[in-house]
Amino acid sequence: MNTDHNLEHVLTSARELLANARYCACLSGAGLSAESGIATFRDADSDGLWDNFNPMELASVEGFTRNPERVMKWYNARRTKLSEVQPNPGHLALAEQKNLLHITQNVDNLCARAGTDPEQLVQLHGTITEDHCLECGAREAIDTDKPKPLRICSQCNSGYMRPSVVWFGEMLPDAAWHRAEATCLALDVLLVVGTSASVYPAAGLIDVARNHGARVIHINPDGEDIPHEDMWLQGKSGDLLPKLLQGLTLSSPEVV
Numbered sequence: 001m002n003t004d005h006n007l008e009h010v011l012t013s014a015r016e017l018l019a020n021a022r023y024c025a026c027l028s029g030a031g032l033s034a035e036s037g038i039a040t041f042r043d044a045d046s047d048g049l050w051d052n053f054n055p056m057e058l059a060s061v062e063g064f065t066r067n068p069e070r071v072m073k074w075y076n077a078r079r080t081k082l083s084e085v086q087p088n089p090g091h092l093a094l095a096e097q098k099n100l101l102h103i104t105q106n107v108d109n110l111c112a113r114a115g116t117d118p119e120q121l122v123q124l125h126g127t128i129t130e131d132h133c134l135e136c137g138a139r140e141a142i143d144t145d146k147p148k149p150l151r152i153c154s155q156c157n158s159g160y161m162r163p164s165v166v167w168f169g170e171m172l173p174d175a176a177w178h179r180a181e182a183t184c185l186a187l188d189v190l191l192v193v194g195t196s197a198s199v200y201p202a203a204g205l206i207d208v209a210r211n212h213g214a215r216v217i218h219i220n221p222d223g224e225d226i227p228h229e230d231m232w233l234q235g236k237s238g239d240l241l242p243k244l245l246q247g248l249t250l251s252s253p254e255v256v
């Protein structure tokens with residue numbers, strides 16, 4: 001357990017590490033949005049969205065095919081909820097870093113709403129602000145405050161439109177994965193925020209960075225699985241990210 005004194009000490013060391021780093025990047029997960037009121041998997045009970053159904057029924061092509069109506073209703077409830085919440089100081093502190101690549105597992109669009117340039121954002125698991133056709137892939141932007149009910153694609157008149165998030169058993173978008181991986185090969189510091197690092201392949205990016213010489217700084221209230229050689233800032237990202245990043249200008253490598 002970190003005491004306040006310890007936390008101050010680790011914060012100072014982490015700031016020093018970042019200030020001296022040539023190349024940094026951030027990898028975030030559901031914990032970054034927790035203080036905006038969006039449930040993580042682990043404490044999913046708080047808004048009940050994960051309660052009633054097996055995640056496989058809500059987040060897999062098989063589940064969608066079995067009951068597309070139910071899946072769209074569930075995603076549209078998440079969308080409505082998202083339109084009622086705001087980015088928190090953690091999202092805002094990251095958005096101020098205009099040269100930092102932010103790789104996120106979140107699909108909630110809160111990074112973009114906080115002002116992160118789309119060019120600086122890699123959405124490994126897709127986004128809830130888009131649907132695409134299960135058959136032909138045609139895309140359609142979705143307003144989270146006006147989500148569209150289950151419908152057939154207007155391009156091919158055959159497939160159902162589904163949320164553009166990566167479901168269980170699906171590949172990550174190629175371009176997003178390659179950019180994330182190429183970046184992690186070339187880092188001095190990887191900042192890991194609010195992820196349990198248990199969903200692969202995203203979590204593997206932390207090993208890629210560490211195995212290629214990067215130091216890893218974690219921001220998380222819970223650190224039981226954090227390797228000894230990494231740095232751990234124990235606490236909430238909405239509180240710690242502004243303190244960590246204030247006055248620093250971080251840069252990521254350009255990768256092609």
Ligand code: NAD
Pocket residue numbers: 028029030031032033034035038039040041042043105106107108109125193194195196197198199219220221222235236237238
């Ligand atoms: P996870 O639920 O497995 O882990 C969340 C982590 O955040 C935990 O380690 C927890 O200790 C930490 N945490 C909780 N509150 C925090 C806070 N205030 N500040 C910092 N850390 C905090 O989430 P994951 O690792 O992102 O992986 C789960 C998968 O769920 C991902 O694939 C993601 O796409 C999906 N998901 C996304 C959202 C979203 O878009 N907001 C929400 C739930 C799940």
Ligand code: ZN
Pocket residue numbers: 133134135136137138153154155156157158159
């Ligand atoms: Zn179609």
